[in-house]
Amino acid sequence: MAELKKEDLLKAYRTMREIRDFEERVHKEFATGKIPGFVHLYAGEEAVATGVCSHLTDDDRITSTHRGHGHCIAKGVDIIGMMAEIFGKKTGSCCGKGGSMHIADLEKGMLGANGIVGAGGPLGCGAALAAKFKGKGGVAVVFFGDGASNQGTILESMNLANIWNLPVIFLAENNGYAESTGVKYNVPTPNIADRAAGFNMPGVTVDGNDFFAVYEAAGEAIKRAREGGGPTLLECKTNRFYGHFEGDAMTYKAPGEVKRQREECDCLKIFAAKATAAGLVTAAELEAIDKEVAALIDEAVEKALAAPNPTEADLLTDVYVSY
Amino acid sequence: MHNTKTTVGIIANPLSGRDVRRLVTKASVFQNAEKSNMVLRMLGVLGKLGVDEVFMLPDVSGVASRVIHAMRHGRAAEISAFPRVTFLEMPIRDSADDSLRAAELMVSMGVSVIIVMGGDGTHRVVANASGDTPLLTLSTGTNNVFPEIREATITGLAAGLVASGKVRLKDVASRNKVLRCEVNGSRKDMALVDLGVSTECWIGARALWEASCLTELFVSFAEPDAIGLSSIPALIHPVSRTDAYGLRLVVAPPGEGFMTVEAPIAPGVLLPVSVAEISEVRPKEVFKVETARGTLALDGEREIEFSENDSVKVWLEMDGPVTVDVNKVMLAAAKHHVLVRHHRN
Numbered sequence: 001m002a003e004l005k006k007e008d009l010l011k012a013y014r015t016m017r018e019i020r021d022f023e024e025r026v027h028k029e030f031a032t033g034k035i036p037g038f039v040h041l042y043a044g045e046e047a048v049a050t051g052v053c054s055h056l057t058d059d060d061r062i063t064s065t066h067r068g069h070g071h072c073i074a075k076g077v078d079i080i081g082m083m084a085e086i087f088g089k090k091t092g093s094c095c096g097k098g099g100s101m102h103i104a105d106l107e108k109g110m111l112g113a114n115g116i117v118g119a120g121g122p123l124g125c126g127a128a129l130a131a132k133f134k135g136k137g138g139v140a141v142v143f144f145g146d147g148a149s150n151q152g153t154i155l156e157s158m159n160l161a162n163i164w165n166l167p168v169i170f171l172a173e174n175n176g177y178a179e180s181t182g183v184k185y186n187v188p189t190p191n192i193a194d195r196a197a198g199f200n201m202p203g204v205t206v207d208g209n210d211f212f213a214v215y216e217a218a219g220e221a222i223k224r225a226r227e228g229g230g231p232t233l234l235e236c237k238t239n240r241f242y243g244h245f246e247g248d249a250m251t252y253k254a255p256g257e258v259k260r261q262r263e264e265c266d267c268l269k270i271f272a273a274k275a276t277a278a279g280l281v282t283a284a285e286l287e288a289i290d291k292e293v294a295a296l297i298d299e300a301v302e303k304a305l306a307a308p309n310p311t312e313a314d315l316l317t318d319v320y321v322s323y
Numbered sequence: 324m325h326n327t328k329t330t331v332g333i334i335a336n337p338l339s340g341r342d343v344r345r346l347v348t349k350a351s352v353f354q355n356a357e358k359s360n361m362v363l364r365m366l367g368v369l370g371k372l373g374v375d376e377v378f379m380l381p382d383v384s385g386v387a388s389r390v391i392h393a394m395r396h397g398r399a400a401e402i403s404a405f406p407r408v409t410f411l412e413m414p415i416r417d418s419a420d421d422s423l424r425a426a427e428l429m430v431s432m433g434v435s436v437i438i439v440m441g442g443d444g445t446h447r448v449v450a451n452a453s454g455d456t457p458l459l460t461l462s463t464g465t466n467n468v469f470p471e472i473r474e475a476t477i478t479g480l481a482a483g484l485v486a487s488g489k490v491r492l493k494d495v496a497s498r499n500k501v502l503r504c505e506v507n508g509s510r511k512d513m514a515l516v517d518l519g520v521s522t523e524c525w526i527g528a529r530a531l532w533e534a535s536c537l538t539e540l541f542v543s544f545a546e547p548d549a550i551g552l553s554s555i556p557a558l559i560h561p562v563s564r565t566d567a568y569g570l571r572l573v574v575a576p577p578g579e580g581f582m583t584v585e586a587p588i589a590p591g592v593l594l595p596v597s598v599a600e601i602s603e604v605r606p607k608e609v610f611k612v613e614t615a616r617g618t619l620a621l622d623g624e625r626e627i628e629f630s631e632n633d634s635v636k637v638w639l640e641m642d643g644p645v646t647v648d649v650n651k652v653m654l655a656a657a658k659h660h661v662l663v664r665h666h667r668n
Contacts, residue, residue, distance in 0.1 A: 004524075189355060190337040190385040190417070196345075197352040204528075205341040212525035217343045220528075224346065232346055237417075278524045278616065279630055 004215070009275050012054055012211060013286055016046040016268050017293045018079060019070040023242070025297050026069070026086060026100075030246045034305070036088045039100045042070030044241035047267035048173050049074035051214025051236075052141055055222045061109045061127035061140040063120030065173075066101050067240075068113025071143055077105040083300035089307035095318060096310045118151030120144055121170070125157045128168035128225075137226040139167040147178025149192045158233065162199045167225035169218070172235040173208065179244045180252040196233040208236030209265045212274065239265050328375040331406075331486050332429035332456075334422050334449055335362055336441035337385025340464045342624070343528040349591035353463045358440055359389035361461070363397075365438065365479030366390075370404040372483030378434060380425045381410035386440075419448045426452035435486035436647060438478060442467045443551075443622035447515050450501070450644035457485065457496045457645045465590045468549045469515045469622070473649060481652035489661045495651040500543035500569060500606075501643035504619055504627070505636050511619075511627055515644075517542045517552045518637055519620040520612050526628055531620040534586075534594045538614045540572045541604060541637050551623050555586040555596050560603075568603045569639045571610060575599035609638045 004012075023043040030039050042049070045067075053074035056062070064071040072082055077093060085092030086100050093103050104112035111127060114120055124142035131138030148154050149172055161168045172192040176183050189195065196203025204221070206213040214236055221232035239261040243250045250258070275281045335358045344350035362379070369377060379387055387410060394402055411428050415421055422441070426449045429437055438459045439449050446460055446469045459482045460470035471478070484490040502514040520539040521531055531537065531552070544564045545557035556562075556570045559582070574580075575597040583597045604610070612619075612635035619627040619635065629635050656662055 188388075190382065191341050193341050193345075194352070194355060197354055202345040203341065203352055204343050204346050205338070206343065206528055210526070212527040213529070216525075216528040217346065220343060220346050234346075235341075274525060274628065277628065277630055279632075280524070 006280055008054070009281050010285060010289065012050050012215075013268075013271060013275070013281070014289045014293065015050045015053075015074055016211070016271065017289055018296070019043075019046040019049065019073045020268055021293050021297045022069060022073060022079060022082070022300075025301060027242060027246060029301060035086055037099045037101070039086065039246050040067040040244065041240070041242040041246065042067050044239045044261065044265075044267070045173060045175060045208065046070055047211040047214050047271065048171070048208045048236045048238055049143070051211050052169075052171055052218040054215055055219050056109065056139070056141065058107065058109050059136070059138050061111055061124070061131070061138070063111045063124040063127070063140070063142050064113045065120065065143055065145055065148065066113060066115050066117070067145070068103060069100070072103050072105070072110055072113070075105075075110045076108045077103065077110050079296060080300045080303055084304040084307050087304040087307070088309065089304055090310045090314065091303070091307040095314060097314070097318065118144060118148035118153040121151075121154040121157030124168050125160050125166055128161065128166035129164065131167055132164075139169065139222055139225045141169045141171050141222075143171045143173060145178065146172065146174040146176070146183045146187060146192060147181070149195070150178075150186060158195075158199045158201070158231070161231040162201050165228070165230040167228070168231045169221045169225060170231060170233045171218070172233065174235055174237045175240045177240070177244065177252065180248075182252070191235055193233050193235040199233075201231050201233060203233045203235070205235040205237065208238030209267045209270060211267060211271045238267075329373060329486050330376045330378065330432065330434045331369055331374050331482055332378045332425070332434040332437040333362055333365065334380060334425050334429075334437060334439050334441070334445070335386040336422055336445040336463075337382045338417065339441040339445050342530050344466055344530045344532065344589060347530070347532045348589040350589065351465045355385050356389060358386045358463055359393070361440060361463075361475035362386060362390050363393055364476045365482070366405045366408065367401065368476055368479040369483045369486075370406045372480070372489065373487040374406045374483050376407045376409055378409050378411055378429055378432065380415070380421060381413065382415055382421070419444070422448045423452055430454055430456050436482050438482050439470065440475075441470070443469045443516060444624055446470050447513065447622050450515060451513065453644045455645060457492060457647045459647050459649065466550060466623070468517075468546070468551050468553055471649060477653065478649055481647060481649040484652055484656055484661060485647055490652050490655045492647070494655055496645050496647050497565065498641065498645050499564060499643035501640055502541050502543050502569065503638055503640055506627060506629055506633050508634070512621055513643075514541075514621040515543065516622050519552050519623070520614045520617060521620055521625060522614060522617045523625065524616060524618065524628065526618060526625045529624040529626075531623055531625055532589055532592070534588055534596050535577070536617075537574050537596070538617070539574065539612060541569060541610070541639070542572075543569045543639060543643075545570055550587050550590060552588055552620070554588060555584055555598075556601055558584050558586060559598065559601055567641065568605055571600075571602050571604045572598060573600040604639050606639050606641050609636050611636055
């Protein structure tokens with residue numbers, strides 16, 4: 001695998017920082033009551049989306065989940081437009097009519113966050129089939145959670161992907177909880193990756209809090225798919241720092257669990273410690289990125305608040321496609 | 324006759340066999356259902372040989388859960404022959420620490436032997452805590468050198484024969500060599516088979532599968548029929564597990580050095596490795612790692628990151644884990660008719 005250069009490391013850190021600050025800010029803004037609908041925050045899981053999407057181009061497709069902000073940012077969706085979308089504003093990525101759970105940007109290959117658990121599997125297979133027909137080495141990545149790993153759509157998609165040898169990566173983000181249900185209760189194997197054997201595809205589990213582990217494993221899976229090797233099930237074990245949705249009191253988590261995870265498993269802290277210890281980036285360079293990202297998030301919120309709402313005339317536009 | 328209970332530990336790592344080698348090589352995915360079946364096959368023979376109690380890891384979604392299920396719902400005649408099975412009271416963190424903690428607890432409880440099921444990595448973790456308690460090693464996968472690839476029934480049989488005193492431990496057990504390493508004077512870890520130095524900066528996905536990143540390699544033993552990094556020196560200069568030395572090999576850039584070895588460094592992977600130096604390593608002879616920045620791979624998995632500011636040292640020692648030779652156990656059992664009943668004519 002190509003060695004990560006300094007600019008690659010700084011870019012990865014910037015993406016993870018953008019996701020973290022975006023989510024921390026949405027958490028605060030949601031409490032003000034200005035954001036319509038539900039939001040599901042990705043904070044804690046940044047290394048997964050970033051490690052995977054670092055290998056993708058705009059021609060590659062991803063499908064996402066209800067917890068989709070991180071996937072969007074890692075895939076290059078405009079942060080100003082995303083924030084406006086979450087606020088339901090006309091300047092949003094989907095003109096304010098999608099909201100948090102339906103942000104999409106087809107030009108960036110982001111096929112959409114999705115409110116239906118496990119719905120990304122069939123969509124990803126479709127995108128992968130299209131990529132296979134085009135024959136230009138495109139791939140699709142299906143992000144899904146530990147809860148969705150039990151859905152028929154995901155399991156049927158794995159079956160289809162393997163009998164058609166599609167260039168698709170099933171990317172299980174195992175954050176330990178399907179809403180409020182512990183993964184050890186609802187998944188009968190210690191690893192979601194164990195299920196790969198039943199579909200005759202490689203199944204790999206890595207530490208989802210370590211960008212470098214995700215980056216390496218995802219790189220190999222994506223390379224394999226591009227070269228015609230077929231699907232992979234890659235499981236990243238990670239943590240979410242907030243509730244399933246904003247307002248979730250997380251009574252199902254042990255006292256101190258999130259505090260410990262923030263202290264010991266924070267992917268940004270782990271990344272910064274490793275990258276600076278290796279002497280490839282400096283703390284000052286990372287701090288400079290922190291400041292730039294903070295300013296960007298401020299700008300995104302200011303613009304979102306100032307932007308107009310969709311009007312009555314916008315109600316029926318972009319809803320149906322005319323063939 | 325023993326007055327105290329005869330106890331055996333079983334550490335079956337439910338997390339083994341899931342690393343990136345499934346993707347970059349043709350390594351197998353070893354199903355936990357089969358690990359559970361292996362445990363059940365062992366329980367049957369352990370009970371019949373007079374083992375009173377077996378201690379296990381209490382993983383709730385892996386190997387243990389199926390053992391519990393089988394014991395609750397299995398055939399009564401079969402289950403009644405099992406020894407008592409006790410799950411250790413310990414928190415499960417789904418990391419290597421689980422196997423380490425289980426080994427510590429089993430040693431403190433005085434089990435006669437510990438059966439370890441997993442790969443080289445699991446055995447390395449257990450060896451860090453096993454001390455003088457003998458291990459019976461069982462490979463779950465295609466990627467291993469230290470543990471034996473063997474039908475679990477026979478390993479269980481050997482464990483039972485030793486634990487119950489039917490075969491004398493001193494005739495069948497031996498201590499292994501280990502490679503130890505330290506960073507800036509602080510003892511870090513050990514390798515049972517091979518310690519590779521990689522120029523890759525990150526532990527990342529752990530496995531070391533890019534031979535081009537390998538600069539130095541230390542091995543405690545090198546068997547020519549082994550898979551993995553130890554196959555590189557093994558195909559030049561085999562070293563047995565009992566020889567009182569190991570090897571150090573310095574990798575040369577492709578096509579340079581004094582020879583090139585085609586080595587099976589991973590399942591399905593035969594790669595040319597150019598060799599600059601190869602020499603014998605004596606116990607306690609300390610080597611300073613010459614690579615400025617990179618990672619140390621212990622038994623094939625990157626575990627320790629180091630930079631230009633770090634001083635990394637590696638040496639061989641003879642004080643590794645004690646393992647039971649299943650072949651010797653079964654030969655002794657045969658020789659002394661331990662499992663034979665003579666009929667009266």
